[in-house]
Amino acid sequence: MESWLKESGASGLDDLELADFSDTGRGVRTLRQFEKGETILTIPHRVLWTVKHAYADPILGPALLSAQPLLSVDDTLVTYILFVRSRGFGDGLASHVAALPANYTSSIFFTEAELEFCAGSSLYATTKQLDQQIEADYKELVVRLLGPWPELFPLDKFTIEDYKWATCTIWSRAMDFKLPSGDSIRLLAPFADMLNHSSEVEQCHTYDVSSGNLSILAGKDYKPGDQVYINYGPIPNNRLLRLYGFVLPGNPNDSYDLILTTHPMAPYFEQKHKLWVSAGLDSTSTISLTLTDPLPSSVLRYLRIQRLTESDLGVIVPHQIDAVFDKISDSNEMEILRFLIESISNLLEGFGTGLEKLEEQLAVGFYTPNGNAWSAAHVSLGEQRVLRLARETAKDLLAVVESGSGNKSATSAQCAKCHMVPVQAMWCGRCNGVMYCGRACQVADFKEHKAICRATAAKNASKGG
Structure with a gap:
């Protein structure tokens, strides 16, 4: 992949290398010193995975454009990745696909038993919903694109497991940028997508609108042999695990x-x-x-x-x-x-x-x-x-x-009808002087309470409230 990127005009690769780290797994290591703010890596626009580049592909593009309305950004990029992988030859983008992880640890890949360890959390419910949504989205993709173009998308290479893998690739590795026009762009950048997250560095990945290139700056000072990081933002653990497949113990953004x-x-x-x-x-x-x-x-x-x-x-x-x-x-x-x-x-x-x-x-x-x-x-x-x-x-x-409400104490007040101490109180809206445990008791007590209610309400009105 590195040789192809160099031929495509990427800069900075001679000062970096892919390496395995004990705490984060696969990442990027420096081969020289960098000062904070210095450009570490630049990936040229021609090798970025974007919707525009997918449409421009002479074989894939016509099929994508035939699906009206057009597929979502994520489904377009998912199809692009699986299309390149399915062809199984050549350098370029295929070498990037070959370097992607074969498996992910995002919550959608958890077994039921593993997911049970966060039962009750918002992640548990969201993951269940995502599983259903992914299945529905895949079925729609088959109807709208994969089925009508069987020669381009053989279903044995575009299974729901493949779709799920490619979807997680987008979630965990794509970068989003806001454009001056107000639109946004989502892209994958070969090699740069190997950078891991750290909250200890400043945001350091930038997109040049005029050139279309992506650059990585040093988010802090680095010595030779250090791991290079980018900052994904202030993300809680439930989202980190859902999208990226990891958590930060004691995460202050939980x-x-x-x-x-x-x-x-x-x-x-x-x-x-x-x-x-x-x-x-x-x-x-x-x-x-x-x-x-x-x-x-x-x-x-x-x-x-x-x-x-x-x-x-x-x-x-x-x-x-x-x-x-x-x-x-x-x-x-x-x-x-x-x-x-x-x-x-x-x-x-x-x-x-x-x-x-x-x-x-x-x-x-x-x-x-x-x-x-x-x-x-x-x-x-x-x-x-x-x-x-x-x-x-x-x-x-x-x-x-x-x-500040006088005798209206939740610890001592009782329902005026059943005399139970309610968890949720309902005060009389007219006199604001008696409490009920619910609508049923309020209605049942109305005959007895209405005379006192009118008198109390009138007294409060004469005092100005």
Whole structure:
């Protein structure tokens, strides 16, 4: 591969070599000293894997362009890689394909038993969904392209296992760049795609729009024999394992993707949807909880809107821009915070192995280092730490609201009808003076409560609220 790249105009290869490292596996080693910011490697545009180059191939291009609408960027690149590999001859791109790993350790290749070590995590659910999506995408590719062009795409060389391998090649090795036009480009760069990730170097891979070349700069000072790194960005372990097949123990960027959703048939959905949009959200929103921001304000904004009553909506809609950012009322705030505490507790209980046990197992070497189960355990550990911080934050916020709401204490208040202490409270929307464990008890108690409710509401009104 190196000789072909040199003939194609690549520079810097004489100062680098591929090598195996004990901690990262295959990578790139320096043969001389580099100073931070110095150009280490340049790969010319003519040897990059891009959608444009796939279309330009005299044999593959017409087939790709016949699929209307056009295939996605990833499916185009996947087909390009498998097409080159299937032909099995020549130098050039074929030598790059031959140098690619035969197997990957991304979570989609885990056995069911290995994946169980992160049961309950967002990675577990995402991996299951990806498996189904890959199968569906492959079937569509067969119908739209592989089937109509059997002479170019023999199905024994374009199996679903091949498709899965090539898809993971794109996920783990492609680089993305934003262009001045606002568009983006995704590409694979031979040799440069052998560089491993380190958060200790600055972002150091660049794309020159005028020449179309890709360059790698030194993200720090290097001595001869050092491994050269690039920085993939602040990526949590659940995404690192899903896309790249590795994790970073104690990753400071660990996160949990919280999915908040509301059914379109829910009461007042249209009004609430407008409020979500005003808040920069949607009726289904995925919000990342992180170690540095375990309970983002967007989570509270979403739930405040979701739990609005008819009377709340009548007051808020005329002033929706301001309302979506602030606390609606004490009762609304306590309801969403109690819901969060209970929901997060349920999420934590759903993990296959609890936080303390995972910490103990990892400390005593229960898992084979860098094995699939070990990686899955680190994902589970990181997500549980984030969720625990989120729950503690919600508890702290709830304590503040309760302390400012007089006798409305979650620890002592009881449902006015059944006298149970509810997990989620529903306060009377008119007088805000009594609490119920749910709608059923509120309706059942209405006859007895309505006289007191009117009097209390009138008294509060005479005091200005």
